[in-house]
Amino acid sequence: MKNKIxxxxxxxxxxxxxxxxxxxxxxxxxxxxxxxxxxxxxxQEQILIRTKAMESTTDGIFIIDATKPGFPLIYTxxxxxxxxxxxxxxxxxxxxxxxxxSDADSRVVEEIKQTMSxxxxxxxxxxxxxxxxxxxxxxxxxTPVRDTKGETTHYVGIQTDTTLMKxxxxxxxxxxxxxxxxxxxxxxxxxxxxxxxxxxxxxTAILAYAQAAxxxxxxxxxxxxxxxxxxxxxxxxxxxxxxxLRYLLKKSKPAFEPLDxxxxxxxxxxxxxxxxxxxxxxxxxxxxxxxxxxxxxxIQLQQVLLNLISNSLEAMEASSDSLExxxxxxxKDSDMIMVEVKDSGSGIAAENMQKLFVHFFTSKPDGLxxxxxxxxxxxxxxxxxxxxxxxxxRGANFYFTLPIKIKNSQ
Amino acid sequence: xxxxxxxxxxxxxxxxxxRALRTLLMTxxxxxxxxxxxxxxxEKVPPEVPGCLLLDIHMxxxxxxxxxxxxxxxxxxxxxxxxxxxxxxxxxGRALNVGAVGFLQKPVNGETLVELINVASENYQMxxxxx
Numbered sequence: 249m250k251n252k253i254x255x256x257x258x259x260x261x262x263x264x265x266x267x268x269x270x271x272x273x274x275x276x277x278x279x280x281x282x283x284x285x286x287x288x289x290x291x292q293e294q295i296l297i298r299t300k301a302m303e304s305t306t307d308g309i310f311i312i313d314a315t316k317p318g319f320p321l322i323y324t325x326x327x328x329x330x331x332x333x334x335x336x337x338x339x340x341x342x343x344x345x346x347x348x349x350s351d352a353d354s355r356v357v358e359e360i361k362q363t364m365s366x367x368x369x370x371x372x373x374x375x376x377x378x379x380x381x382x383x384x385x386x387x388x389x390x391t392p393v394r395d396t397k398g399e400t401t402h403y404v405g406i407q408t409d410t411t412l413m414k415x416x417x418x419x420x421x422x423x424x425x426x427x428x429x430x431x432x433x434x435x436x437x438x439x440x441x442x443x444x445x446x447x448x449x450x451x452t453a454i455l456a457y458a459q460a461a462x463x464x465x466x467x468x469x470x471x472x473x474x475x476x477x478x479x480x481x482x483x484x485x486x487x488x489x490x491x492x493l494r495y496l497l498k499k500s501k502p503a504f505e506p507l508d509x510x511x512x513x514x515x516x517x518x519x520x521x522x523x524x525x526x527x528x529x530x531x532x533x534x535x536x537x538x539x540x541x542x543x544x545x546x547i548q549l550q551q552v553l554l555n556l557i558s559n560s561l562e563a564m565e566a567s568s569d570s571l572e573x574x575x576x577x578x579x580k581d582s583d584m585i586m587v588e589v590k591d592s593g594s595g596i597a598a599e600n601m602q603k604l605f606v607h608f609f610t611s612k613p614d615g616l617x618x619x620x621x622x623x624x625x626x627x628x629x630x631x632x633x634x635x636x637x638x639x640x641x642r643g644a645n646f647y648f649t650l651p652i653k654i655k656n657s658q
Numbered sequence: 659x660x661x662x663x664x665x666x667x668x669x670x671x672x673x674x675x676x677r678a679l680r681t682l683l684m685t686x687x688x689x690x691x692x693x694x695x696x697x698x699x700x701e702k703v704p705p706e707v708p709g710c711l712l713l714d715i716h717m718x719x720x721x722x723x724x725x726x727x728x729x730x731x732x733x734x735x736x737x738x739x740x741x742x743x744x745x746x747x748x749x750x751g752r753a754l755n756v757g758a759v760g761f762l763q764k765p766v767n768g769e770t771l772v773e774l775i776n777v778a779s780e781n782y783q784m785x786x787x788x789x
Contacts, residue, residue: 334660449743452678
């Protein structure tokens with residue numbers, strides 16, 4: 249009897265142990281499941297974060313399926329869609345290269361395809377076209393994605409709009425060019441300044457010698473006296489040229505005063521008249537005598553006129569049958585007057601038209617390429633514009649506008 | 659009249675300019691001595707020797723401004739006329755500020771120069787009379 253009880257007790261103990269074991273096992277399995285669920289939850293969270301990151305980055309991101317022909321897009325983020333101007337539905341499943349548009353640089357596209365087929369990464373910059381046809385520059389990076397066996401299954405691409413950066417670089421480049429110009433002009437000014445100094449020394453000596461000789465020969469040799477006077481006049485003319493050149497390159501602020509443009513034109517033509525006559529050319533005027541005064545720097549505006557007139561004379565030099573130079577003034581509108589210098593010369597060659605006013609551009613064998621660019625700066629400093637065009641029959645027309653002097657309201 | 663005329667010193671690094679100005683001024687009866695540098699002028703001409711100085715500005719070594727400063731510092735009342743190719747906007751004002759009698763731009767017109775020398779000479783003689 250006692251044995252039976254003991255046996256029963258053993259059986260119960262075994263049973264309890266089994267249950268305990270099974271409970272433990274169950275607990276551990278539950279734990280495992282729970283851990284699995286947690287892990288999956290974490291994994292899902294990570295996917296979500298990664299997706300969100302890809303969706304919210306400002307760079308365009310796309311994925312191409314490499315296992316199918318025709319480079320179909322299987323994913324694009326919103327930034328990519330707004331970059332190229334297509335909606336998601338319009339591009340998913342479509343050939344990636346088709347969205348470049350037919351205007352894209354075919355060499356770059358070919359290079360990308362070649363690089364991809366070799367299983368390498370592509371990185372470069374290219375000009376793209378939006379759906380609207382609008383151009384944009386982008387930096388593009390395409391990288392192959394491989395499976396465990398090393399086969400390329402996808403390509404992931406990152407595309408960034410670099411148009412603004414490119415524009416800024418261009419602007420910086422332009423400013424640099426401008427600065428170079430200024431430096432070159434500055435160098436020229438320096439050169440002219442030292443040249444002017446060197447030339448004014450002999451001019452000083454020539455003038456003093458000639459004036460001394462005049463005093464010694466006065467009343468004795470009237471013919472020689474006259475010749476000496478011509479030497480003196482030419483010496484002073486040369487000195488005036490240097491003075492004007494210096495003044496011009498000094499880039500000083502113009503000294504504005506009320507001016508009658510017609511009087512200024514007459515004065516200027518007087519200066520250059522011997523030049524015109526010696527070349528057997530004729531100068532004609534069509535001056536509007538009712539024009540109001542302008543505010544301007546006399547010397548600078550004379551320089552512009554002299555420049556335009558001597559250019560015209562040179563243009564007419566070649567052909568003996570082009571005789572006539574015409575200067576016309578007129579009222580352009582309520583604010584502006586206009587001055588035209590028209591010649592009957594060879595006109596402006598089409599390829600030179602764009603470069604006419606650029607510093608150091610010249611079509612003359614011995615020209616400096618400064619005249620027209622300086623003239624334009626002067627006119628612009630006066631608030632006007634200097635332009636050029638060919639006449640319908642023959643020759644060129646250089647014309648500039650100047651603002652009318654505004655009367656005080658008092 | 660010629661006896662009352664002042665001696666004229668010309669300082670210019672350009673020999674031809676010196677010779678030409680001397681030739682010209684001689685026709686007006688002046689006595690002229692030329693120097694190719696300010697240094698030689700200071701060596702040869704003591705401050706108390708009367709005479710008007712025609713002074714170039716741009717010269718190697720002592721330039722015109724520096725030369726004029728030295729003359730002033732020595733207490734000399736020597737009239738100085740600057741003659742320069744330079745025409746900075748303020749050159750005239752600057753020249754008068756540092757005690758020069760005048761400023762003429764090269765190339766110089768003979769009559770203008772002589773007028774200025776005569777004015778300088780009269781002033782100088784009047785000033786010396788008062789002393």
